[in-house]
């Protein structure tokens with residue numbers, strides 16, 4: 688159903704409007720800081736919603752539960768979720 692390398696589906700539901708909601712997250716457990724190169728530290732998650740992804744004749748909302756990272760090095764300001772491989 689969701690063919691994006693490095694991502695997997697957490698669950699699929701329908702919201703009150705009948706829209707299909709697919710919650711996904713990336714598989715990557717470790718990533719490096721692009722500033723200093725050390726292994727980044729997990730810093731929670733946030734949901735990024737992508738609309739207009741139709742499937743099976745229905746509107747689909749992809750809710751990407753992104754991992755947020757931070758650098759353990761003081762002064763190296765960076766936080767993001769690695770992108771999935773298309």
Ligand SMILES: [Zn+2]
Nearest residue numbers: 720723758763
């Ligand atoms: Zn860093």
